Amino acid sequence: MIIINGVEIITESKRTPLYDSHIALGAKMVDFAGFIMPVQYESIIKEHVAVRNNAGIFDISHMGEFLLEGEDIFPFLQYIMINDLKLLEPSKGQYSCMCYENGTVVDDLVYYEETPQKFRMIVNASNVEKDFKWLNSHIRDWDVKITDLSKQRARIALQGPKADDLLQTIVDTDLSNIDRFYFKHCKLNGLPIFIARTGYTGEKGFELSMENQHALTIWKTLMELGAKPAGLGARDSLRLEASYSLYGHEINDKITPIEAGLFWLVKPKEGIDYIGKDVLLEQKSKGTKRILVGLTLIDRGIIRQDYKIYKDGNEIGYVTSGGFSPTLQKTIGLGLIDARFKEINTEVQIEIRDKLLKGLVTSTPFYRNV
Amino acid sequence: MDYNLREDVKYAASHEWVRVKGDIGIVGITSYAQHQLGDIVFIELPNVGLVFEKGSNVAEIESVKAVGDLIMPVSGEIIEVNKTLEGTPELINSSPFEEGWILKIKMNHSEELGTLLSVQEYKKIIESEGH
Numbered sequence: 001m002i003i004i005n006g007v008e009i010i011t012e013s014k015r016t017p018l019y020d021s022h023i024a025l026g027a028k029m030v031d032f033a034g035f036i037m038p039v040q041y042e043s044i045i046k047e048h049v050a051v052r053n054n055a056g057i058f059d060i061s062h063m064g065e066f067l068l069e070g071e072d073i074f075p076f077l078q079y080i081m082i083n084d085l086k087l088l089e090p091s092k093g094q095y096s097c098m099c100y101e102n103g104t105v106v107d108d109l110v111y112y113e114e115t116p117q118k119f120r121m122i123v124n125a126s127n128v129e130k131d132f133k134w135l136n137s138h139i140r141d142w143d144v145k146i147t148d149l150s151k152q153r154a155r156i157a158l159q160g161p162k163a164d165d166l167l168q169t170i171v172d173t174d175l176s177n178i179d180r181f182y183f184k185h186c187k188l189n190g191l192p193i194f195i196a197r198t199g200y201t202g203e204k205g206f207e208l209s210m211e212n213q214h215a216l217t218i219w220k221t222l223m224e225l226g227a228k229p230a231g232l233g234a235r236d237s238l239r240l241e242a243s244y245s246l247y248g249h250e251i252n253d254k255i256t257p258i259e260a261g262l263f264w265l266v267k268p269k270e271g272i273d274y275i276g277k278d279v280l281l282e283q284k285s286k287g288t289k290r291i292l293v294g295l296t297l298i299d300r301g302i303i304r305q306d307y308k309i310y311k312d313g314n315e316i317g318y319v320t321s322g323g324f325s326p327t328l329q330k331t332i333g334l335g336l337i338d339a340r341f342k343e344i345n346t347e348v349q350i351e352i353r354d355k356l357l358k359g360l361v362t363s364t365p366f367y368r369n370v
Numbered sequence: 371m372d373y374n375l376r377e378d379v380k381y382a383a384s385h386e387w388v389r390v391k392g393d394i395g396i397v398g399i400t401s402y403a404q405h406q407l408g409d410i411v412f413i414e415l416p417n418v419g420l421v422f423e424k425g426s427n428v429a430e431i432e433s434v435k436a437v438g439d440l441i442m443p444v445s446g447e448i449i450e451v452n453k454t455l456e457g458t459p460e461l462i463n464s465s466p467f468e469e470g471w472i473l474k475i476k477m478n479h480s481e482e483l484g485t486l487l488s489v490q491e492y493k494k495i496i497e498s499e500g501h
Contacts, residue, residue, distance in 0.1 A: 039435065043409050045409040045434060233434055233435050302411065326434075
C-alpha cells in the first residue's frame with residue numbers, strides 16, 4: 001500500500017497464498033511481474049548454498065498454470081511448439097519454446113501430458129496473459145480448450161540434493177519411480193498434490209503444484225523438515241550457474257532459441273508445419289550472426305545485464321545476465337555476441353562504469369548437479 | 371528495527387558514517403545500508419592520494435543483486451583504504467562499523483562536519499525510507 005497525501009493507493013501487485021509466511025519470515029519483498037515476491041529472506045548467498053548443499057523451497061506461485069483439454073492437443077501443440085511432442089508420453093513433461101514466425105520467442109515453458117486429451121502447462125509469470133492469448137488465437141478448428149488455473153493453484157519448487165529424502169517422508173508414492181521430467185499426482189500428508197521432477201537450479205528436485213488452500217500447510221511442512229525458504233535472488237543466481245535461459249534476458253521477442261544456444265530444442269518434425277520452423281531450421285543448419293556464450297571475468301568486478309562487450313575496441317555484444325557465483329566464487333555471466341568470437345577462451349572486454357575489464361568466453365553450464 | 375546504529379559516529383543522509391579523530395575521518399557504510407544492499411561481493415576502492423569533494427562518488431559497492439555508491443560524506447584526501455575488503459567484502463555486512471570500514475581520509479574542510487547527522491537524526495531518515 002502506498003499513501004500519497006493521506007489517500008491510500010492500493011497497488012495492483014498480487015499476493016501469492018504464501019505471502020503471509022514471507023512477511024513473517026522477514027523477507028525483503030519486491031514487485032515482480034505484477035506480484036509482490038520475496039527476493040531474499042536473510043541472505044541470497046546462504047539461500048543459494050542451502051539449495052546446493054541441502055534443500056531449499058521457492059514460492060513460484062507467480063508463474064502461470066494452464067490446463068489444456070480436448071481431442072486435438074497433439075496437433076495443436078505440434079503446430080505452436082518448437083520441440084517435438086512425439087517425444088512425450090503420458091506422465092511426462094517437456095521443455096519447449098513457442099516462437100513467432102521470425103523465430104523469436106513468445107515464451108519458454110514446460111507442459112505435462114496427463115492424458116492425450118489433458119495437458120498441464122507452466123509458463124513465465126511475466127507472460128501469462130500474452131501466452132493465454134497467443135495459445136487461444138491459434139486454436140483454429142481444433143478441439144482444444146484452455147483454462148487459466150494460475151489464480152486457483154499455488155506452486156512451490158523444492159530443490160537440492162536432499163529434496164528426495166525430505167519429500168519422501170511425507171508423500172504416498174515412491175519418488176524413485178519418478179524420472180527426470182516425469183510427474184505424478186499423489187498425496188502429501190493426505191493433501192492432493194502434483195509432483196514433477198523438474199527444476200531451475202541445476203540441482204535435483206521437484207516442482208509442486210497444489211490448490212491454493214493447501215499451499216501454506218505444505219510450505220510450512222517442508223520448512224519444518226529442513227528445507228530453507230529461498231527467494232528470487234537465489235533462484236536467479238542458481239539458474240545463472242546452471243546456465244538456464246531466463247525470458248527477458250537470454251530469450252525474448254528479439255532473440256531466437258538458436259541464437260540463445262538452445263539448438264537441441266529446435267526439432268525437424270518432418271511433415272509437420274510449426275510456427276517459426278523455416279527460420280529456425282535454417283539458423284540451425286547455417287548458424288547465426290549472434291550467439292549466446294558463457295563469460296567469466298578475469299579482472300575483479302561484477303558484470304550485469306546490458307553491459308557492453310568489446311573485442312579489440314569494437315563492440316561485439318552485450319551481457320544478458322551476470323553476477324557473482326557463490327558456488328564458483330567468481331563473476332560469471334551470459335552474453336549475446338558476434339558469433340565470430342564464440343570460441344572458448346576468447347578474451348573479450350566488458351565495460352563496467354567506463355572501464356574495460358578482461359573476460360573470457362567460457363563453456364556452459366558453469367555448474368550443474370542433475 | 372534499530373539496525374545496531376552507533377553513537378560514536380556521525381552520519382550522512384546517503385548512509386555513510388564518519389568516525390572523527392582530529393582531522394582524520396574513517397568512513398564506512400551504515401548497518402542499514404549494508405542490510406539494504408544484501409550480501410556484498412565486491413568493492414571497487416579509490417586510489418590513495420586522490421582528493422574528493424563532499425558528495426562525490428568515491429567507491430562502488432556491489433552486492434549479489436544491487437550496486438551501491440559510496441558518497442564522500444565530507445571532502446578530503448584518501449590516505450588509506452581497507453585492502454582487506456578486496457578479499458573479504460562481506461566484512462561490510464558482518465561488521466559495518468568496525469572491520470568493514472572503507473576509507474581513511476584527511477579532511478580539508480572540517481566545517482563540513484557540521485552538516486552531518488547525529489544517530490537520532492539519521493534514525494529518522496531511515497524510518498522515513500522504510501515502509
